[in-house]
Amino acid sequence: MKNKSYIGISFIILIFGIWAVPKIIAKFQKSDLVEIGPVPAFSLTDQNNKTITDKDYLGKVYVVEFFFTTCPTICPIMNQNMLGIQEEFYGKPDFGIASITIDPEHDTSEVLKQHAKILGAKHYNWHFLTGDKKYIYNLALKGFNLYAGENAEVNGGFEHSGLFALVDKEGKIRCRRDSQNNPILYYDGLEPAGIKAIKEDIKKLLEE
Incomplete structure (x- = not known):
């Protein structure tokens, strides 16, 4: 009778193993998202006056944006989508978010902390980052290849990209392909389709 019980239990374990192993393996396989390259190294100060670097995000899937708190045009849309x-x-x-200001002379840690509170940013890995202006512009333009600049003729005095960058747990920028099989590089932070796409791809990266 005991032997029959052992055989039954062994059979159940075997069946479970056949079912579970492929799922476990799949969980740690790379998704179909394209690797663009390593995220540029950075060291900035967050809303709590704490130094945050790219190394602090290792092991996390995170979204990067460039913005400024007094932006009257695209930032409010980006803010709502990031929420x-x-x-x-x-x-x-x-999971995490890195929101990097392009107006650091105004957007101090104190200003960013108040902005985060008003916005409703509650995730403990959502850092609002400030630092030296030249350093940040170099990070945006040369590091991420995302436009950011001053322009006294535009409303708000600054211009910047409305795109979101997606970074995986290993610190690599990742993205999906478009209908022509070309990497999209970054996600539209203004349109519902872009937000839907980045949510789907965050889930993929969290499973890797």
Whole structure:
């Protein structure tokens, strides 16, 4: 009778193993997202006056944006869309956001902390980052290849990209391909389609 029980238990374990192993293997396989390259190294100060570097995000999937708190045009849209991303992944310790100001002379740690509070940023890995202006512009333009600049003739005095960068747990910028099979490089932070796409791809990277 005992032998029959052992045989039954062994059979159940075997079946479970056949079912579970492929799922476990799949969980740690790379997704179909393209590797663009390593995220540029950075060291900035967050809303809590704490130094945050790219190394602090290792082991996390995170989204990078460039913005400024007094932006009257695209930033409010980007802010609301980023809040939606926060809500989707709230409570996940391996997810984060890096919001880097392009107006650091105004956007001090204190200003960013107040901005984060008003905005409703609650995820513990959402850092609002400031630092030296020249350093930040170099990071945006040469590091991420995302436009950021001053322009006294535009509303708000600054111009910047409305795109979001997606970085995986190993510190590599990743993206999906478009309908022509070309890497999109970055995600549209202004349109619902772009936000839907980045949410889907964050989930893929969290499973890697």
